Amino acid sequence: QSALTQPPSASGSLGQSVTISCTGTSNDIGAYNFVSWYKQHPGKAPKVIIYEVTKRPSGVPDRFSGSKSVNTASLTVSGLQAEDEADYYCTSYTDGNNLVFGGGTKLTVL
C-alpha cells in the first residue's frame, strides 16, 4: 500500500487560515470515512486532532476542521497561532483492515 500524499510544507501568517491536503485512492480515503489527522511537535508523540473526517476530540479548538472530497481529505487551521507550528499527518483506514499514513506536512507560522 502506498502512503497518502501530503505536501511536505505549508505556511501561513498569524491569524490567517491554511489548508493541508491529503490525497489517497478509492481504496482508502475514497472508500471510507475513517480519516484522522494528527499533530506532532518535535520530540513528542502525535496527538489526534480530527477523526472520522470532520470530528474533533474533546479539547481540540474549533479552529481545526476537516473535510473530504472524493479521494482527498483536507485539514484547515483557522486563526493561526504560534503553537500551531508543528508536523501534521493524515491517516485513513484502507481495504483489508489496514491503515495508511500520509507523509506529513510541516506547518510554519510566519
Added chain:
Amino acid sequence: QVRLQESGPGLVKPSETLSLTCDLSGHSIRSGYYWGWIRQSPGKGLEWIGYIRDTGATYFNPSLKSRITISMDTSKNQISLRLHSVTAADTAIYYCARLVDGLVFFDYWGQGALVTVSS
C-alpha cells in the same frame, strides 16, 4: 487515566530480532479497544506497523507482515512487538497507541522508544 509505556533494548544488531513491550495502565487491555504499533524513522514520517484486537486477532502492514509478531499478555496488561531480521532501515522511534474500534483513530500514545539497528 490511560497511560502507555514502551520499553526494550535501544540497540539491536542487523539480522536480529527487535523486541518491545508496551505496558498499559489505567485501562484493561481486553476492554474493547485495539492496540497498535507505529514507527517513525529519524526525520521521517509515521508508518503503521500493525495492531491487535482485544480478541487477539492481529492485522499488519503488508510491507512488514512477513517479519512482524504482535501479541498480548492479559496477565501483565501489556502488548509486545517483535520485528525479525532487522536492518538499518528499521531504526526508528516505535510508538504503541490505543486504536478506537469503529472510529479507527489512535487516541492515546506512548512516549515512544528509540531503537537503533547497528552492529
